[in-house]
Amino acid sequence: MIAACPCGSGQRYDQCCGRLHRGAALAQTPEELMRSRYSAYALGEFDYVLATWHPRTRPDSISGGGISWTGLEVTDHGEDWVEFTGRYRADDGTVGAMTEHSLFERRAGRWFYVEGDVSDQ
Numbered sequence: 001m002i003a004a005c006p007c008g009s010g011q012r013y014d015q016c017c018g019r020l021h022r023g024a025a026l027a028q029t030p031e032e033l034m035r036s037r038y039s040a041y042a043l044g045e046f047d048y049v050l051a052t053w054h055p056r057t058r059p060d061s062i063s064g065g066g067i068s069w070t071g072l073e074v075t076d077h078g079e080d081w082v083e084f085t086g087r088y089r090a091d092d093g094t095v096g097a098m099t100e101h102s103l104f105e106r107r108a109g110r111w112f113y114v115e116g117d118v119s120d121q
């Protein structure tokens with residue numbers, strides 16, 4: 001079990017995104033959902049990523065894509081959107097970052113990821 005949560009909150013994983021990943025809590029805000037989805041990508045919890053994806057835009061499957069996520073910074077957020085930068089290291093050793101403006105929608109009392117505009121840096 002890892003100690004520090006990958007989302008960078010400074011909390012322990014099991015007190016932070018881990019609660020959401022194991023179904024013990026629901027995200028109360030788009031930012032909380034976004035952080036938990038980032039952590040799920042970082043930990044390979046792809047079932048969680050898919051389960052929190054809006055059915056309208058959800059892909060059939062996803063994979064890690066040969067990169068490791070190494071850091072998250074949430075830069076701005078609104079009522080139903082979050083803007084963040086994620087840093088990563090590719091399997092070939094190159095490092096990079098992507099910035100995404102993500103849209104979320106509340107459905108039957110739960111927040112879902114809808115889509116995002118990505119810009120590589």
Ligand SMILES: [Zn+2]
Binds near residue numbers: 013016017018039
């Ligand atoms: Zn977290």
